[in-house]
Amino acid sequence: MSTETNPPGADLPEHPDFLWHNPDPKKTYDVVIVGGGGHGLATAHYLVKNHGITNVAVLEKGWLAGGNMARNTTLIRSNYLWDESAAIYEHSLKLWEGLEDDLGYPILFSQRGVLNLAHTEQDIRDSVRRVEANKLNGIDAEWLGPEEVKRICPIINISEDIRYPVQGATYQPRAGIAKHDYVAWGFARRADEAGVDLIQDCEVTGFTVDGDRVTGVRTSRGDIGCGTVALCAAGHTSVLLDHLGVRAPLQSHPLQALVSELLEPVHPTIVMSNAVHVYVSQAHKGELVMGAGVDSYNGYGQRGAFHIIERQMAAAVELFPVFARAHLLRSWAGIVDVTPDASPIIGHTPYENVFVNAGWGTGGFKATPGIGWCFAHTIANGEPHPYVAPFSLDRFTTGALVDEHGAAAVAH
Amino acid sequence: MQLIHCPWCGPREEVEFHYGGQAEIAYPERPAELSDQEWAEYVFYRDNPKGAFAERWSHSAGCRRWFTAVRDTHTYRFSSTAKPRRTGVRV
Numbered sequence: 001m002s003t004e005t006n007p008p009g010a011d012l013p014e015h016p017d018f019l020w021h022n023p024d025p026k027k028t029y030d031v032v033i034v035g036g037g038g039h040g041l042a043t044a045h046y047l048v049k050n051h052g053i054t055n056v057a058v059l060e061k062g063w064l065a066g067g068n069m070a071r072n073t074t075l076i077r078s079n080y081l082w083d084e085s086a087a088i089y090e091h092s093l094k095l096w097e098g099l100e101d102d103l104g105y106p107i108l109f110s111q112r113g114v115l116n117l118a119h120t121e122q123d124i125r126d127s128v129r130r131v132e133a134n135k136l137n138g139i140d141a142e143w144l145g146p147e148e149v150k151r152i153c154p155i156i157n158i159s160e161d162i163r164y165p166v167q168g169a170t171y172q173p174r175a176g177i178a179k180h181d182y183v184a185w186g187f188a189r190r191a192d193e194a195g196v197d198l199i200q201d202c203e204v205t206g207f208t209v210d211g212d213r214v215t216g217v218r219t220s221r222g223d224i225g226c227g228t229v230a231l232c233a234a235g236h237t238s239v240l241l242d243h244l245g246v247r248a249p250l251q252s253h254p255l256q257a258l259v260s261e262l263l264e265p266v267h268p269t270i271v272m273s274n275a276v277h278v279y280v281s282q283a284h285k286g287e288l289v290m291g292a293g294v295d296s297y298n299g300y301g302q303r304g305a306f307h308i309i310e311r312q313m314a315a316a317v318e319l320f321p322v323f324a325r326a327h328l329l330r331s332w333a334g335i336v337d338v339t340p341d342a343s344p345i346i347g348h349t350p351y352e353n354v355f356v357n358a359g360w361g362t363g364g365f366k367a368t369p370g371i372g373w374c375f376a377h378t379i380a381n382g383e384p385h386p387y388v389a390p391f392s393l394d395r396f397t398t399g400a401l402v403d404e405h406g407a408a409a410v411a412h
Numbered sequence: 413m414q415l416i417h418c419p420w421c422g423p424r425e426e427v428e429f430h431y432g433g434q435a436e437i438a439y440p441e442r443p444a445e446l447s448d449q450e451w452a453e454y455v456f457y458r459d460n461p462k463g464a465f466a467e468r469w470s471h472s473a474g475c476r477r478w479f480t481a482v483r484d485t486h487t488y489r490f491s492s493t494a495k496p497r498r499t500g501v502r503v
Binding site: 238247300307396 | 414
């Protein structure tokens with residue numbers, strides 16, 4: 001190990017002594033947010049900051065940010081194909097770029113760029129098209145050939161005689177990673193300071209309904225009255241909507257990820273491959289963080305099938321031969337809610353004071369500040385923010401889908 | 413990896429199978445009379461329970477036939493697999 005530079009992880013900040021209060025629920029709140037993950041906490045933060053709404057509870061059935069937020073692979077990028085997606089993800093990326101100052105808390109946002117690999121002629125055409133679409137939306141993007149890919153990520157195998165040779169990649173230099181726990185804690189601390197009640201170990205078990213309004217939330221810690229309900233429960237949104245008798249085109253799937261043991265810095269950027277279903281970055285401490293595609297079947301079990309990991313590892317080792325002797329440290333699955341067009345569902349429900357934010361599939365983390373901002377606006381005004389208006393539930397009836405299967409980057 | 417019981421071939425490894433989503437989704441009897449909302453529900457809406465779920469699987473690397481399985485989406489355990497009913501199939 002070089003003595004001239006800090007070892008990996010040496011620049012990680014210390015854990016703070018105090019994070020947030022742990023209050024009992026009050027009888028009633030202006031806004032009850034269901035789901036204490038990244039999206040719920042960010043929504044609470046921007047309700048306070050942008051709209052002055054502080055009589056807010058965030059209800060979390062487990063511990064704060066212990067669901068998908070604790071299980072994700074922390075990638076942040078905005079290189080989506082369609083204008084509607086580009087708008088919300090780029091809004092989010094711009095917020096990420098100032099988030100540390102906004103939260104007054106370190107989040108270790110590291111803009112190390114993302115390479116989305118192309119392996120076939122058709123991949124190349126789709127990738128170049130997406131680069132041009134990104135540029136038209138003011139998003140940094142370029143198309144790179146195999147040699148340029150190798151220059152950015154020297155450990156990648158660009159040999160032509162592997163099963164799926166690297167034909168090039170799209171590159172978004174402003175993409176990056178952040179420390180997911182710190183992001184959640186930063187939002188939680190800010191919201192807590194402003195008077196938002198963050199209530200853990202509080203599972204929503206039903207709703208009290210009066211006509212087309214919800215008057216309260218039934219929880220494992222008693223009934224809580226509410227002015228507005230905001231659902232931010234990711235993979236469990238269908239379970240909540242079932243309590244309300246509302247259907248949405250969501251399917252919950254396990255999405256697996258894993259990390260290696262700590263290694264010297266070897267992997268300077270993020271590499272994703274849609275075709276061979278692996279994506280890799282190296283965490284601040286040095287773990288290789290790898291994600292796969294979603295398991296094909298519906299599941300709520302926060303684990304998945306082993307053969308998915310096997311295929312993912314085979315792809316990773318072919319692309320990065322240097323990984324061959326790295327040890328796997330742990331694996332896990334988050335439960336992602338997938339929609340038919342691989343875009344989220346945000347906005348009105350049949351109940352006039354219930355708003356839904358769901359269906360982010362594999363892309364929720366990168367949207368955290370952006371959706372918090374736009375969902376807070378939606379809740380405060382009773383109307384969708386312009387950035388989320390295209391993602392209404394009724395698009396499946398009107399046919400105005402936002403088909404992001406190509407840019408979602410992980411097979412849904 | 414778990415064993416899945418193909419109704420024709422018997423227990424085989426999970427990798428031999430392909431998932432087909434919710435079972436028993438019948439094609440609309442009078443398609444011309446469907447509203448946009450009803451079409452949306454037929455095309456896009458499926459149940460997503462946390463618990464027992466009737467779904468279709470294909471033994472794609474074996475007999476290549478489709479069957480109906482009841483599986484718990486929380487524990488992933490299969491409670492039954494059966495040859496599909498013939499309802500809604502034009503013969």
